[in-house]
Amino acid sequence: MNPLRRSGGATQALSVEELGARADALSGALGTGGARLEPAPAARAGEVVDKVRERTSLVGGHTVVALAGATGSGKSSLFNALVGAEVARSGMRRPTTSTPTAAVWGSEPAGELLDWLSVGTRHQVEGPDTDQLDGLVLVDLPDFDSRESAHREEATRVLELVDVFVWVTDPQKYADAVLHDDYVAVLREYGAVTIVVLNQVDRLPAGGQEQVEGDLARLLERDGLDRHEVIGTSALTGAGLGELRARLHDAVEHSDASRHRLGADLRTAAEGLSSSVADVEAGIPDRTRAELVDALARSAGVPTVVDAVARDFRMESWARTGWPFTRWVRAFRPAPLKRLRLDRQADGAPDITEHDVRAVLGRSSIPPPAPAARAAVDLASRRIGTAAGEGLPIRWADAVADAARPPSNDLADDLDQAVMRTSLRGRKPMWWALFGLLQILLAVAALVGLVWLVVIALAGWLQLPAIPTFDVGPFATPFLLLVGGLLAGLLLAAVARWLAGIGARKRGKMVDKRLRLAIGAVADERVVEPVEQVLTDHAGARAGIRRALG
Numbered sequence: 001m002n003p004l005r006r007s008g009g010a011t012q013a014l015s016v017e018e019l020g021a022r023a024d025a026l027s028g029a030l031g032t033g034g035a036r037l038e039p040a041p042a043a044r045a046g047e048v049v050d051k052v053r054e055r056t057s058l059v060g061g062h063t064v065v066a067l068a069g070a071t072g073s074g075k076s077s078l079f080n081a082l083v084g085a086e087v088a089r090s091g092m093r094r095p096t097t098s099t100p101t102a103a104v105w106g107s108e109p110a111g112e113l114l115d116w117l118s119v120g121t122r123h124q125v126e127g128p129d130t131d132q133l134d135g136l137v138l139v140d141l142p143d144f145d146s147r148e149s150a151h152r153e154e155a156t157r158v159l160e161l162v163d164v165f166v167w168v169t170d171p172q173k174y175a176d177a178v179l180h181d182d183y184v185a186v187l188r189e190y191g192a193v194t195i196v197v198l199n200q201v202d203r204l205p206a207g208g209q210e211q212v213e214g215d216l217a218r219l220l221e222r223d224g225l226d227r228h229e230v231i232g233t234s235a236l237t238g239a240g241l242g243e244l245r246a247r248l249h250d251a252v253e254h255s256d257a258s259r260h261r262l263g264a265d266l267r268t269a270a271e272g273l274s275s276s277v278a279d280v281e282a283g284i285p286d287r288t289r290a291e292l293v294d295a296l297a298r299s300a301g302v303p304t305v306v307d308a309v310a311r312d313f314r315m316e317s318w319a320r321t322g323w324p325f326t327r328w329v330r331a332f333r334p335a336p337l338k339r340l341r342l343d344r345q346a347d348g349a350p351d352i353t354e355h356d357v358r359a360v361l362g363r364s365s366i367p368p369p370a371p372a373a374r375a376a377v378d379l380a381s382r383r384i385g386t387a388a389g390e391g392l393p394i395r396w397a398d399a400v401a402d403a404a405r406p407p408s409n410d411l412a413d414d415l416d417q418a419v420m421r422t423s424l425r426g427r428k429p430m431w432w433a434l435f436g437l438l439q440i441l442l443a444v445a446a447l448v449g450l451v452w453l454v455v456i457a458l459a460g461w462l463q464l465p466a467i468p469t470f471d472v473g474p475f476a477t478p479f480l481l482l483v484g485g486l487l488a489g490l491l492l493a494a495v496a497r498w499l500a501g502i503g504a505r506k507r508g509k510m511v512d513k514r515l516r517l518a519i520g521a522v523a524d525e526r527v528v529e530p531v532e533q534v535l536t537d538h539a540g541a542r543a544g545i546r547r548a549l550g
Contacts, residue, residue, distance in 0.1 A: 013256035014263040014550075016056050022266050022548045023052040026273075029544025032537045033276065036395045041272035048269040051161065052262050054116060062110050063257045064117065064137045065248060066159060068183070069168030070176060071143040074199040077235035078168060079103070079140040082245065087123045088140045100141055100158050105252075106134035113137065117161055133245065135252045145178050159183075163258040164193045164251050166244075170200045171208070174216045180223050188224025190264045193257050195231065195247055196220060202234040270548035275393070277542040281535040282390040284528060288383050292527060293520045295376040300415035302515045309424050309511045310504040317500030321435035323493045324443040374408070381405050381527060388531050396538050403530035411526055418518040424511050429503055435496050439489055446485025452478035 014022070027049045030042055069075035076088040083103045101121040104110045114122055119139060141158055142151035159165065165187065169179060187194070198216055201209045213230045220228045231247070233240035251257045297303075385404035389397035456467045456478065470477040 013254075013259040016259070019052055019056055019259060019262050019266070022263075022550065023049045025544040025547035026266060026270060027544075029273065029541040029548065032544065033273075033541035034537075036399050036534075036537070037273060037276040037541065038393075038395070041269070041276060045269040045273055047160075048265045052266065055161075055258060055262060058113050058116060060108055060110065060113060061135050061255050062104075062106075062108065062113050062137050063135055063164065063252050063255065064113070064139060064162040065164040065166055065251065065257075066139045066141050066162040067166050067168055068141045068144055068155060068159060069199075070145045070170075070173050070179065073168045073170045073173060074235055075143075075168040076140055078197070078199055078233060079138065081235040081238070081241055082138060082248075083123065083125055084127060085123070085125075100139050100154065102140075103136075103138045105130050105136040105138075108135065110137055117158060119158070132249050133252055135255070136248055138248075144183065145176070163261045164195065164248075165190065166195045166197055168197045168199050169216070171198070171204055171212050174198060174212060175219060180219055184220065184225065185223040189268050190261065191225045191228060192260045192264070193251075194225060194228070195244070196225075196228060197240075197244060198230050198232045200234060200236075201232040201239060202237045266548050267550070270545045273545050274549075276395070277538060277545060278392050278396070279542075280391065281538055282388055282392075283535065284384055284388050284531060288380070288387050289523065289528060292377075292380040292384055293516060293523050295373070295380040296411075296415060296523055297516055297519050299373040299377045299412070300419055300515075300519055302419070302512065302519065305419060305424070305515060306508045306512045310508040313504040313507045314497075314500045317429075317432065317496060317503060318493075320432045321439060321493070321496035321500070323489050324439055325489075377408075377411075378405070384527060384531060388535060392538065396534065399534050400531055403534050404527055406526045406530070411522075414522045414526060415519065418522050419515060422511075422514050422518045424514075426507055426510060429499075431496075431499060435492060438492055442485045442489040442492065444485075445481045446489065449478045449481025449483070449485060453482060 026045055030037065030046055030049070033042070067075050067079050079088045079101070080086050087103060088101045099121060100117070100119045101123070102110075102114055102117070102119045103123045103125050104114075105125045110122075114137070117139070125133075139158060139162060141155045144152055144155045146152050146155075167179065167184060169176070173179070184194075184196075196216065198209075198213055201212075204212060209232050213232055216230050217228065220230070231240050231243050233244055235241075381404045382401070385401035388404070389400035392400065452467075452469075456469070459465070459467050472480055
């Protein structure tokens with residue numbers, strides 16, 4: 001309901017609880033958005049939040065009405081006529097009004113409210129007709145077109161705090177650009193708490209009042225105040241004062257003008273912030289995240305580690321299943337994982353923390369990433385920032401881009417530690433034990449055959465009795481044991497080498513998957529999650545602004 005019109009209207013004042021909820025929502029949006037919101041609208045919104053909380057905390061049912069106008073409009077004379085006493089100074093000297101003056105109707109104390117308004121000059125209205133405007137606080141403002149900048153600033157300051165605007169103009173300045181462009185048009189959202197007065201109508205000839213009022217109404221409509229009535233008054237003759245008092249009575253009687261004003265303040269502040277947020281967030285496509293993980297894996301040396309794991313598996317396979325007579329040679333070859341300082345046995349070892357890894361093992365010996373790998377990481381990070389920031393205002397897009405590019409040194413260290421924390425081992429294949437046992441048996445058979453043949457040769461050379469053998473066809477048993485053991489061992493070693501190649505590829509794929517999971521966790525922690533946090537903040541700020549808009 002419009003508090004200034006007896007006929008009512010569609011506008012309903014917000015409750016104190018709703019005002020508080022919207023102010024909290026706007027405050028939350030400011031806190032969440034921070035520097036990513038446009039500075040000027042954000043500063044204005046912060047002032048409005050403080051104003052709403054301060055105004056709603058003031059006890060009492062007063063309605064603050066400000067008389068604002070240009071020099072010479074008769075604003076102070078109109079103020080005195082409404083008060084019924086010469087309270088405000090009036091005259092032709094410029095500027096006429098330099099400081100705000102307040103008149104208070106009713107017995108309820110208004111000191112706290114006037115202190116908040118910082119209005120020092122106060123007058124208590126008394127008389128038989130004061131009950132009609134009980135609760136009204138009427139403030140005569142300095143001229144908003146004053147030559148003194150301090151006077152203009154004071155008028156603007158008080159206008160920010162009052163509940164109802166009464167724009168006072170006269171037949172000579174009713175079309176003044178300062179009034180319409182700097183005040184009425186800017187405050188067009190406050191039509192529910194705006195009264196426009198054409199003062200000094202006694203100076204107009206017959207029929208002139210209707211013509212000027214119609215032209216002023218047209219200008220108000222251009223300013224954004226649709227179907228707004230103009231009240232013609234004269235402080236000299238008393239014309240229109242009764243209608244103006246009736247409007248002020250309506251504002252006081254409804255006791256919701258302040259809530260109309262505060263609701264309009266919140267809407268205006270929220271609308272000012274609306275351009276600081278977008279309607280939706282683009283999010284991070286799975287494809288760009290996969291590209292980032294792949295680039296980080298190359299930068300962290302995952303291909304090098306996987307190759308070392310495969311070679312390490314083959315070496316261990318040969319050491320356990322190779323020909324026993326040549327295994328010792330392989331002991332002189334350096335272990336691939338040991339050269340990279342990644343030879344920790346994870347299986348069965350006690351749990352260690354990241355701090356232990358850094359303190360004891362330090363960094364690995366994986367070669368540093370090549371420039372191409374570093375460039376790929378930077379490019380993948382930029383693509384995440386670009387994709388996630390698509391459609392966002394520039395400040396949010398910049399915040400997303402910054403979140404997607406963590407410090408390279410810290411990222412490299414995190415990647416290295418992720419590799420070091422990842423288990424590069426797996427269960428030992430069962431065929432290792434079987435092949436190892438067979439190789440030992442074949443080696444023993446070959447050794448027995450060799451000793452047997454040597455004993456036979458020595459017995460013949462010493463002309464001792466012949467050593468008995470068990471011949472199989474044309475071949476003697478010792479010969480079969482020696483040759484069969486050697487040939488079967490070599491053949492078994494070849495089969496073991498083939499199986500080791502297959503197992504090395506499987507082990508490499510398994511470790512590659514583990515490493516990419518660890519790298520993916522680093523990517524999420526250092527890139528994806530910071531970007532998503534910015535997007536979450538953006539969504540929260542947008543929700544708060546929309547809640548403030550209602």
